[in-house]
Amino acid sequence: METRDRIHLDGEWVETHGTERLELVDPRSGEVHAVVRLADAQDVDRAVAGARRVLDEGPEWPVAARVAALRALHDRIAERAEVFAETISAEMGSPDAFARQVQVGMPLATLATTVDVLEGYAFDEALGDSTIAREPVGVVAAITPWNFPLHQALAKVGAALAAGCPVVFKPAETTPLTAYLLVEAARDAGVPPGWLQLLPGRGDVVGAALAEHPGVDMVSFTGSTAVGRAIQRAAAGTVKRVALELGGKxxxxxxxxxxxxxxxxxxxxxxxxxxxxxxxxxxxxxxxxxxxxxxxxxxxxxxxxxxxxxxxxxxxxxxxxxxxxxxxxxxxxxxxxxxxxxxxxxxxxxxxxxxxxxxxxxxxxxxxxxxxxxxxxxxxxxxxxxxxxxxxxxxxxxxxxxxxxxxxxxxxxxxxxxxxxxxxxxxxxxxxxxxxxxxFGGYKQSGLGREYGRFGLEEFLEVKSIQPPPRG
Missing domain, CATH: 3.40.309.10 (Aldehyde Dehydrogenase; Chain A, domain 2)
Structure with missing residues (x-):
């Protein structure tokens, strides 16, 4: 039985402060197939502090280096596609063919598109005499669901990293093993320390702490409308940006x-x-x-x-x-x-x-x-x-x-x-x-914000107007 008892902080696998151990059940059989030790609110503080350090103190991660690392990440995932597919099937039950073709194939296509957009994206543009600069929004908390555990992770993590934002990644507590594989692939691909922190944990503990944390600049969440409302309320205290991809009918x-x-x-x-x-x-x-x-x-x-x-x-x-x-x-x-x-x-x-x-x-x-x-x-x-x-x-x-x-x-x-x-x-x-x-995104109570392509990249960017001296 697989056991995961460490979290990923600042480029290292370290012991979690949290003590709860969660048994993961294979929905195909109803049997326990793995155990994960969950992070807690103190681990959130550690993860956010590390992400803030790389954002505020550097070293800088230039666009060309981000392109190279994200392309390498795509390749590392593609090389391990069978392992990803088998893990997703065990975690949330996808049939084998669907796991390979959709649960792994779709996120690879999404990540490839994100990198293509990044490579050709103009972060600065002239508007009259002014310069319009698009800059990273800051530290991003990416909170992802269990139904598409790799795709929803890459839709958020890939776009946020492409934008130049350090990410604290909290997967659904029932599908953390896919997240571990993703972070291992990111390390191998050259994503620098501190840019991708991993915190497996419960939504009402780790998710809530991230939503209200003053060191987090943005929360990107996919899940139920009820939880989305709770995240929006928690984030309001620090007026952080919130992107929500919620329910549908x-x-x-x-x-x-x-x-x-x-x-x-x-x-x-x-x-x-x-x-x-x-x-x-x-x-x-x-x-x-x-x-x-x-x-x-x-x-x-x-x-x-x-x-x-x-x-x-x-x-x-x-x-x-x-x-x-x-x-x-x-x-x-x-x-x-x-x-x-x-x-x-x-x-x-x-x-x-x-x-x-x-x-x-x-x-x-x-x-x-x-x-x-x-x-x-x-x-x-x-x-x-x-x-x-x-x-x-x-x-x-x-x-x-x-x-x-x-x-x-x-x-x-x-x-x-x-x-x-x-x-x-x-x-x-x-x-x-x-x-x-x-x-991709919703009207009404289906959410706020958009994912994929240029729209997904710009979700993680702030817009700054730089004005020249007045003429004359």
Missing amino acids: SPSVLLDDLDAEAFAVAVRTSVGFCLMNTGQTCAAWTRLVVPEERYDEAVAVATATAAAFVPGENLGPLASGIQWDRVLAHLARAVEEGAEVVHGDPAPVRPERGFHLGPVVLGRVTPEMAVGREEVFGPVLAVQAHRGDDDAVRLANATDYGLSAGVFAADPDRAFAVARRIRSGTVHVNGINSNRLAP
């Missing part, structure tokens, strides 16, 4: 001009995106919004598509027993409030091994039902019926979230017109586009 809207084949493709695409990562994806299209007159057609294709996702094969488990209980509570409430179960078992007995749950498709869901508004974070699709474009937009916007959406139509102009009316940070039209240069 994203719709896929199908318009009535699709022919039968295109309609079926749109439903299959939507269901596949909903069930990706066992529905444990913040941007998942968990609501399928279809024309009333084609509701039965949509349900038939959706149920057939969902039936092809088999727990333990191409559908991983839920990430923990806690997550299993949460999802089943959502399902029980959905049935109680009148949602029709058109596929799957909404009240199964927990398996003897692991936390596997088959897909559930719920029909005739309305915005008045909790399952039509609230994030479930499991393999659950809610089907809703609309009566035209205006009604489809109303349903799409009838949640507190606005992270992602899809629109499918035969007429692309009509699809774009509907897309512009949906209050969401990302709207895909007639398919899924994985443009890593495009920004």
Whole structure:
């Protein structure tokens, strides 16, 4: 059994002050597979102090050196892709192929894009007689979730380091082993001491201490909306910058001009995106919004598509027993409030091994039902019926979230017109586009700020106006 009992500070693996030991459970089997010793608030003080030293006292880490180190980091991760994939599968349950192709492949693509942007980025620009300088925001606390443990880490850590910000990195307490692998790769890649500190720990201990710490200039957090609110409140005391990528209840809207084949493709695409990562994806299209007159057609294709996702094969488990209980509570409430179960078992007995749950498709869901508004974070699709474009937009916007959406139509102009009316940070039209240069982030209670490409880099930069002497 693997044991990790040290934290990474100032380029060294050192003993943690914290004494709590957390057993990590493999969600595929329900068995303990590793133990990690957690950091505490005193370790936060040590980590922040080291990050501040390199920021305030140097030595400087020039852009060219950052480019070289981040490219080397990409290569070190790629060389160890199998180890990363196996670790992620053990930590949060991804099937092997998904772990390799998405859990490791996607963050590599994101990091490569970040480095390309950095290499060509102009940190200074002329504006009239003035110079506009973009400078590092300062020490960044990166607090990442368990559902994409490598990707969300690199989206934050990669961009912050590219911007010239030292990072104190707190992974989700249930997926720290991936973070250890990342920091080891960063050391091998030449990231200098003090620029990447690692603190495995609980959110209400380490995360809270980072959010309120006066030595932290910015918090970048991905996770639940409830925790995001708590971080924002804690950060307000020092008026630090906060970037939040939070929950979603994203719709896929199908318009009535699709022919039968295109309609079926749109439903299959939507269901596949909903069930990706066992529905444990913040941007998942968990609501399928279809024309009333084609509701039965949509349900038939959706149920057939969902039936092809088999727990333990191409559908991983839920990430923990806690997550299993949460999802089943959502399902029980959905049935109680009148949602029709058109596929799957909404009240199964927990398996003897692991936390596997088959897909559930719920029909005739309305915005008045909790399952039509609230994030479930499991393999659950809610089907809703609309009566035209205006009604489809109303349903799409009838949640507190606005992270992602899809629109499918035969007429692309009509699809774009509907897309512009949906209050969401990302709207895909007639398919899924994985443009890593495009920004990702939410409207409403889905968060603040943007990740990826130039937008992700600039999230970690301050803007300074340098004014010349007045003329004459």
